[in-house]
Amino acid sequence: MKLYIVGFGAGDYEYMTIQAKTALEESQVIAGYTTYIDLVKDYFYDKEFYSTPMKKEEERCRWAIEEALKGKTVSLVCSGDSGVYGLASLVLELAEEYPPFEIEIVPGVTAALSGGAVLGAPLSHDFAVISLSDLLTPWDKIESRLRHSAMADLVISLYNPSSKKRSDYLKRACSILLEYLREDTVCGYVKNIGREGEEAVLTTLNQLKDMTVDMFTTVFIGNSDTREINGKMVTPRGYRIQREESR
Amino acid sequence: MKLYIVGFGAGDYEYMTIQAKTALEESQVIAGYTTYIDLVKDYFYDKEFYSTPMKKEEERCRWAIEEALKGKTVSLVCSGDSGVYGLASLVLELAEEYPPFEIEIVPGVTAALSGGAVLGAPLSHDFAVISLSDLLTPWDKIESRLRHSAMADLVISLYNPSSKKRSDYLKRACSILLEYLREDTVCGYVKNIGREGEEAVLTTLNQLKDMTVDMFTTVFIGNSDTREINGKMVTPRGYRIQREESR
Numbered sequence: 001m002k003l004y005i006v007g008f009g010a011g012d013y014e015y016m017t018i019q020a021k022t023a024l025e026e027s028q029v030i031a032g033y034t035t036y037i038d039l040v041k042d043y044f045y046d047k048e049f050y051s052t053p054m055k056k057e058e059e060r061c062r063w064a065i066e067e068a069l070k071g072k073t074v075s076l077v078c079s080g081d082s083g084v085y086g087l088a089s090l091v092l093e094l095a096e097e098y099p100p101f102e103i104e105i106v107p108g109v110t111a112a113l114s115g116g117a118v119l120g121a122p123l124s125h126d127f128a129v130i131s132l133s134d135l136l137t138p139w140d141k142i143e144s145r146l147r148h149s150a151m152a153d154l155v156i157s158l159y160n161p162s163s164k165k166r167s168d169y170l171k172r173a174c175s176i177l178l179e180y181l182r183e184d185t186v187c188g189y190v191k192n193i194g195r196e197g198e199e200a201v202l203t204t205l206n207q208l209k210d211m212t213v214d215m216f217t218t219v220f221i222g223n224s225d226t227r228e229i230n231g232k233m234v235t236p237r238g239y240r241i242q243r244e245e246s247r
Numbered sequence: 248m249k250l251y252i253v254g255f256g257a258g259d260y261e262y263m264t265i266q267a268k269t270a271l272e273e274s275q276v277i278a279g280y281t282t283y284i285d286l287v288k289d290y291f292y293d294k295e296f297y298s299t300p301m302k303k304e305e306e307r308c309r310w311a312i313e314e315a316l317k318g319k320t321v322s323l324v325c326s327g328d329s330g331v332y333g334l335a336s337l338v339l340e341l342a343e344e345y346p347p348f349e350i351e352i353v354p355g356v357t358a359a360l361s362g363g364a365v366l367g368a369p370l371s372h373d374f375a376v377i378s379l380s381d382l383l384t385p386w387d388k389i390e391s392r393l394r395h396s397a398m399a400d401l402v403i404s405l406y407n408p409s410s411k412k413r414s415d416y417l418k419r420a421c422s423i424l425l426e427y428l429r430e431d432t433v434c435g436y437v438k439n440i441g442r443e444g445e446e447a448v449l450t451t452l453n454q455l456k457d458m459t460v461d462m463f464t465t466v467f468i469g470n471s472d473t474r475e476i477n478g479k480m481v482t483p484r485g486y487r488i489q490r491e492e493s494r
Contacts, residue, residue, distance in 0.1 A: 007360075009264065017356060018268065019261040081356075081370075083363045085484065089371035092481045107364040109264060109328075109354050113254075116330045117354040123328075124336035125384070126392055128375040128401060136484055137372070141400070145373055148399035152392040154375060234339045237332065237383055 001101050003068040004075040005091055007082035007108025008036070010194025013043050015109060023106050024075050031064045032077035040077060061091050068101050081110035085131060085159060112157035115190040115218040118200045120232030122188065122220045126154050132169045133160035146173055150180035155226065155235055158219040161189075167212070170219065174209035177221060181205055186222040188233045189213055202233055248348050250315040251322040252338055254329035254355025255283070257441025260290050262356060270353050271322050278311045279324035287324060308338050315348050328357035332378060332406060359404035362437040362465040365447045367479030369435065369467045373401050379416045380407035393420055397427035402473065402482055405466040408436075414459070417466065421456035424468060428452055433469040435480045436460055449480055 004023040009015030029048045037051040052060040064076040078086035128149040161170045183206035191199040226235045251270040256262030284298040299307040311323040325333035375396040408417045430453035438446040473482045
């Protein structure tokens, strides 16, 4: 009677933590969004799988909780991290309606980190992670977060930068950011991080405004210190003039 | 002739990705901060190790680059992610001074994610990651980032919240945030994430102001929606009223 909520990283097996691998191995049942189940199916073939399409999160979480309550060990998988825009919060909310059972949240490498590593080191200093999806958040709140992040000179990682219904949202976001940031602010994006068709592009904020990206893309907006070095996006920490403290 | 910059996660072996494990296995030499080398030494015992104390990052990076240039496969290890306050940016900057060689940045689970999983799901919606260390950043910039993040209703994860010389910095940060946020804003912190002595505390912003944490602690400040559910810190995404888009 245990439910793991597992972030399995960018996609391929190697991006998973050993903790995530162990949780999936221990599970009898693995539940998740269809695309993610397809990604893990090949490596954990002796499991029972339950997949639901994208917009059925609550149903999927309830199913996983109920399987756990039957006495099974269940993993609910999320791409990237299980917390960052993942299912961990929904499960913790829903669990209030059920008898007690064990929940273990297994973190994973979210797209800001895996995409950042592909581009170079854009997130070496303070940063914000903002989703451009207004399905769950009013646009004026998203806009305020963009404005404040730009005013604070935070590097920004944008999730869900586009969808069929929101094809101009990245353009809108860039236009807002351009009120505060230089046109030549170093930016980049990575499509299909850690999967077939991975594609990384370095650009400037002004050019990014007119680019088209899809929903499988993570976008990075540099801060005033971010530079392009040998084709990589690098936000210096200032080590070369000063010294680091531990992290 | 290859240099991996490897984020190995919170500490213990299981928090490492399979990609990180493979990189370390392939390496002849592993370099890092003494404490981190001690963490990986037990699992990769047949390697050559090079460790330097905390404030010798540039020396350590140059040593690793020079070993790679001798034709060796070298891993430079960082706790958490290799990008987020890690050594990836410094290596990319220093590499300009050397002949070309192959660099691969291996991302890892940063403390915001691993600590978040211990506390519950604090980062389920837009968030900022801010270091309180003013060794590399002027305090007024840190303060501005705190103010803007609070005004934008971002969840905040604070790195380096304290040190011997900066014992009152968390108090200063909380006082600034209290100008914008409710006194009962749900907050939490995790000490020694994924290591011996792990300790998680849930509290409120007003109480956090008077708490003492050490440099091995990661702090989380909720947004206006963050709640405590069954002893966990949860920022809802709004799934229960609306539907998710993919990430």
